[in-house]
Amino acid sequence: MNPLSYHRALSTADALSRAGDGAARLLGGGTNLVDLMRKGVERPSALVDVTALPGTIEATAEGGLLIGAAARNSAVAAHPLVRSQYPMLARAILAGASAQIRNMATVGGNLMQRTRCLYFQDAAASRCNKRIPGSGCEAEGGFNRYHAIIGTSPSCIATHPSDMCVALAALDARIHVAGAAGMRTIPLVDFHLLPGDRPDIETLLAPGDIILAVEIPPSPVARNSAYRKVRDRASYAFALVSVAAGLSVREGSVEDVRIAFGGIAPKPWRAFRAEAALRGGPATREAFEAAVIEELAGATPPPEAAFKVELARRTLVAVLTELSGSDR
């Protein structure tokens, strides 16, 4: 690691005044940043700790939820409003990492953790277009079981690893950001970028921007929602495929639906096509099957991840069937 300075910011203005320095990085829990610094992938010379900025979780006037960026992942999952009103969000967070890491990780850091694969973290020996643009991609033709099947580019096929962000994508969350030019709000589904020919650029944040909060609007489907994560071991592993979904059914037809996938794409993958195919139609297994097939029609999986197309299909159908109550 490079020599470092450390400063715990006590106000947003204080953090903004220091974050603009190109060599500075914001520090949440450090579970991603400190790890990547130790591996020589990230090399900041100044850390601005933002965990003393607001991390409160509160209901909004319009009936949604506002979560301060410094809220720890475990505090969000344990919050009574999240557990009762947004079960898919509580369960998505609880599906991620371990209890220790969830106690450390902040909401801001979870949103900003790097889209990554093992080769990206192997600075000593692996080529990686994300780490060094133009150097090549070791995963192509290498070990790619954990990689993405949709939204990829020839330059990078890594997945976005967050579980929490998958639920936030399905819940139409908005990110509140402070920057040099003032405050702005970015829909979560637009926040993360597909790799294209610049896999090193992963979000819409500019250097010096700070995430202050995540806002979840009132949702018609959040109360009847679920998160299911399929992985190589039952706990403490990244997703092969995960699904966040909320569904409301009236007289046998789909009144409203939200679906997002994790583990299959370089960003939390909101399934807009599947939702459009389902809305207003019958809430049947056949319709769920057809919708997910339409969503994944453009999938181009690398060889070892080809199984994910079928796994994503089965996982979504199982979750929607359960939410529709038709398995009861």
Next chain:
Amino acid sequence: MAIRINGAEIAVPDDARVSLLGLLREQLHLTGTKVGCNQGACGACTVLIDGERVLSCLTLAVQADERSVTTIEGLSGAGSHKLQDAFIEHDGLQCGYCTPGQICAADAMLREIAAGVPSYITADLAAPARLTREEVRERMSGNLCRCGAHNGIVDAILQVAAERTA
């Protein structure tokens, strides 16, 4: 600038790169806390900060400034902790390398359960969670044991939990 470690005020290292794990083991010689993977994947370095379980390998010592750290040495104090006795009774260890992390994690986990916090496998997220064998396995998944003593570890934790609620 000071960190309270097992009750003693310790100066924060000048070098911000020093991890909490490095401070504990190499500067304070509190070697109960173990180094496993040094990358967040095994739980051997688990300690408590303000009573909550965290990984000391991914925590910079300076992040713990003004906070209270408890290691296995602090938990067991002069004698032994109930969890330590139960681990021995149930063969919850073989080589013992993962054990300090397991005990710190279990100590905090029992408080999380008492507070009603759910896990990924809790069926009803809105209701207070109950401690079953499956819940212990899920909640302790952040602590690996290469000797495969997990069954004894779960038995030991369940016994201590039963004694506390009795």
